[in-house]
Amino acid sequence: MDIEEISRRDFIRLTGSLALVTTVGGCIGNGFGGSDDQITITDLTGREISVEAPAERIVVTYNFGDVVAVGGEDVFENVVGFAQYWKRFSPSFWQKYKNEFPQLNDIPNVGYRDDVDVEHVISLDPDVVITSKSHYESYSNIYQRISNAGIPVLALNYHEESMEDRKKSTELLGAVLGKEERAQQIWNYCKKKYDEVFDRLEKIDRAKPRVYIEPRFMEYSDDYVATYGDQSWGAIIDQCRGKNIAAGKGTRPVLSEEFLLKEGDPEVFIVEGVNWPEALGYNPEWEEDDLIENIEETYFERSGWKELSAWKEERYHVTHHEFFRHVYDFIGYQFIAKANYPSEFEDIDPEKTWEEFHEKFLPIDYSGQWMVYSSSE
């Protein structure tokens, strides 16, 4: 698919979406059009909240990447408080965005998860606090206290791999940030990418490949690291017609060596890099070959691993931790689908899609290396 075709299609969709947005805006409340109106919306926890939109003073304690995607550059003017979790958990994003928007560094840190300082949040006098449904529910005392102080809390849900929730979260972000059109463009783009993956998968009737995914936190560990069961990557593997060998074994099970070598015998092995800046991210030091070589010299030196189908068939791949639980999860779907069915997804390049998403929607330039397939793909 060439770029021109995409833009043309997008234009058609954009015109269509404008009509849709008007309807959504109407349904959402009286907020469409004018500025500084109160809009009443139902967030992803099912609570009805009343927000001044477009919100000009925003505190974000989670889903910052999604706020940036929908809100664009304006976000860096309007966010008055931030749980600086990027600093610790996504250093590559932190560095990249900080270089581009130095003011990011000056946004007050309000604390993360259970550390959120309620007093600090209240004293910033925000129009809205944006977090995830999972954080809202896990730290309900904190968010209820913030709500009780008359500050609306908007909870999003990109966590449960649900299309409906992703759509709604994106639209709500658009409504609250005053970026309805842009939100709709983003969602239309995402939807197209998801549909493409699912349409192709539907036509496949071969046996599902056995897949094993292991997170790598900076340093390699000889011990097996807790993999993903039925959620997150586990759910994506399943939705991409793969057989996650850890399915049904708990949320984050550590597989036994014996099970993995004998019964599990993955045909596809995936390393998902968490906070592994020399290999993945906006400014990695390693080339593709270094990365694959590193995988071969670490994971496949574990006892018995040279007997695994994944080694024999040369199907071991690496991706960044970023591609699930976000508005741009479809990158993760493309990556896994291609890993599972290389021939059916030969023409799809998730890294290119990520680059395209940057060009279309993110306020920073694409750079670096985010995923690598072993040579057979």
Next chain:
Amino acid sequence: MGYNMAEYSEETGPGIKDIYSKINNRKKLLVSILGLLCVAIFLLDIAIGSSWLSIKEIVFAMLQEGNRINKIIVWEVRLPMSLAALLVGASLGIAGAEMQTILDNPLASPYTLGVAAGAGFGAALAIVVGVEALPIWKGTLVSLSAFLFALVASLMIYYIAKLKNASKEMMILAGIAILFLFESMLSLLQYFATEDALQEIVFWLMGSLQRSTWMDLGILFFILVPASLWLTSKRWELTSLRLGDERAKGIGIDVEGLRLRTLIVVSLLTAVAVSFTGTIGFIGLVGPHIARMLVGESQRFFLTASALAGAILLLGASIGSKLVIPGVIFPIGILTSLIGIPFFIGLILTQRGGYWG
């Protein structure tokens, strides 16, 4: 174990009454100083917070005057946290003091006998099961479940110990067994919990003062007051427990009954404190030791001093948790130990002679 009999054995000799009242006056003075210190640090805790309100603004807000945000900050954020620190610290201090007394063991704390492990399991169970079932009432559900399982743990100890004449050895062994039982059940829950629930359990266990509502504070207060009154009414009996079971029986005390009833009261205090704030460690161990070093074993001073020492420690940690990373509430469970331990070791080292009589 040698007994520090100075207060009991010198029944004869001139001026004994003078000496006794001198010692008592000194102890009264020490308890009053602790009390004043507690009030001061409580006020300091209210005065400190990330938005750095001036004293004037705080006073205005307290009187329900002035800026809306300041009022919310003082009434909905600072006061509940400071009061929680005060009440939970006092509850844990008292619970620890009586646990050490009835078990005649300096290592005992409110958490020794698995009461907190029961609470931890109860909270985790509600977090794992309750998230889906009752998301809105989850906070209450977690506290309630923590409380119930803390009581289940202590009732199990109670009945096991009762079978064997409520000896302290039996109680400790039963308690340790229950502790491990609930800890392994907690691990089991953690193993099957979702990633978010797991994170939440970990944070719950670390403890936080940001959780308690005005309602919780009311409940804490109405458990703490009758519990302290009851313990005060038993002050002489409890003091004599430290003479050893045989001697206490010799002077006509129902040792088993007293021990079991005190266990229930201590469990109630611990269960309520822990269920609202999570397992904030160390206070219940060190508070009583500090009190004992200052005023000795006699319960009428020891009880009050333990409550005050516990409250002071937790209020101090609360101030610390607001200051370590400005704008972020640092987990209090980490600070209680980091602040308390050097202080505690300093106290032990500067004590003359052995003090655990």
